[in-house]
Amino acid sequence: MEQYTIEQRAQIVEIYFSNQRSIVLTQxxxxxxxxxxVAPSQSTINRLVANFREQGAVRNLPGPGRHRTVHTADNIQVVQESIREDPETSTRRRSSQLGLSRTSLQRILHTIGLFPYKIQLVQELKPTDYQQRLDYAIYFQQKAQENPNFIHNLIMSDEAYFQLNGFVNKQNCRIWATENPRVLHQRQLHPVKCTVWCGVSSERIIGPFFFENEQGVAISVNGDRYRAMLQNFVRPAVENHPQIWFQQDGATAHTARATMTLLRDIFGERIISRNSNFNWPPRSPDLTAPDCFLWGYLKGKVYVNKPRTIEELKTNIREEINNIPPEVLRKVMENVLERAHLCEAEYGHHLRDIIFNN
Incomplete structure (x- = not known):
């Protein structure tokens, strides 16, 4: 089954050679x-160009022998394109649309590392945000095009709160009885929590760093505390990596003049942030690795054993971060590039609830 006709494939190859052999410009x-x-993916363009160069054709030539499996490169490509076009369709309906059995579809999804995720709530964009997000997405892709190692030299950072009572989920908590027992779960007005900072890259996670006072109690992140963390925690972690880029959101503590001066002292102009040469768009958690992967991943792990103290919770956070395989981090950062591509395709609008990495 082909996603593109022979004529469309030929046009894709023609566009590629007419646009400086650039994937981004071709798309x-x-x-x-x-x-x-939705434009052809990078893998589709590369495959068509490779076929044209090697065979003088844009169709997939059949290999020797009899193929008994639907787990083919073409079917995998079709599934990937289908996911990009509409990630919300159920496997039952998608299998019918693609002419694959549901079992075969699920096997392909598993093979290429796709998983279902819950909808992510994001802030409503303001009218001026769309252009900033679009500009960011285009510039980000250009950087990646100029330097294939760009996304692997990038640290994306953020803070998050982890509440000690976070393991209580009323949707999963059930009491079996003949009548409603009217049981209430009391929630603290000021719950015990920890404030965590992490920097995600394709090789490792820098952190966790806990913002807390001498008594181990969580404290808010202000400019002085954030700069102290950068100086004493981040700088030593990156001092032997002169090509590292650093991304942060537009929180006041992050973008104060003194903070930006310190960041330039550490990273030079390799900064993605408000008040930098590479502007970070506001209200854009859907474009960052911590928001799109790390925090949700950790919150699904660290409460499994129901920690009873803040120290137990912090220990869980450290252990789960250390247990994340390097190949997962690499896919996460590759997904960041894919998100930039789709942000451009959406003209700066928020991305759909989930994007899958190839």
């Missing part, structure tokens, strides 16, 4: 030419 030109929002 952009394809969307303009065909007035569509």
């Amino acid at each position: 952009r030109a394809y969307r303009r030419q065909f007035n569509v929002r």
Whole structure:
């Protein structure tokens, strides 16, 4: 089963060679030419160009022998394109649309590392945000095009709160009885929590760093505390990596003049942030590795054994971070690039609830 006709494949190859052999420019030109929002993926373009160079053709030539499996490169490609176009369709409906059995579809999804995720709530974008997000997405892709190691030299950072009572989930808590026992779970007005900072890269996670006072009690993140963390925790971790880029959101503590001065002392101009040469768009958690992966992943892990003290919770956070395989981090950062591509395709709008990495 082919996602593109022979004529469309030929046009993709022609667009590629007419646009400086650039993947990003090819995708952009394809969307303009065909007035569509979704362009061929990088892997599709590379495969078509490789076929053209090696065989002088854009169709997939059949290999020797009899193929008994639907687990083929073409079917995998079709599934990936289908996911990009509509990640919300159920496996039952998608299998019918693609002409695959549900079992075969699930096997392909498992093979290429796709998982279902819950919807992510995000802040409503303001009218001026769309252009900033679009500009960021285009510039981010250009950086990755100029330097293939760009995303692997990038640290994406953020803070999050972990409440000690976070393991209580009323949707999963059931009491079996003949009548409603009217049991209430009392919630603290000021719950015990820890404030965690992490920096995610394709090789490791820098952190966790806990913002707390001498008594181990969580404290808010202000400019002085954030700069102390950068100086005493982040700087030693990156001092032997002169090509590292650093990303942060637009929180006041992050973008104060003194903070930006310190960041430039550590990273030079390799900063993605408000008040930098590479602007970070506001209200854009859907474009960051911590928000799109790390915090949700950790919150699904650290409460499993129901920690009873803040120290137990912090220990769980440290252990779960250390247990994340390097190959997962690499896929996460590759997914960040894919998110930039889809942000451009969405003209700066928020991405859909989930994006899958190839």
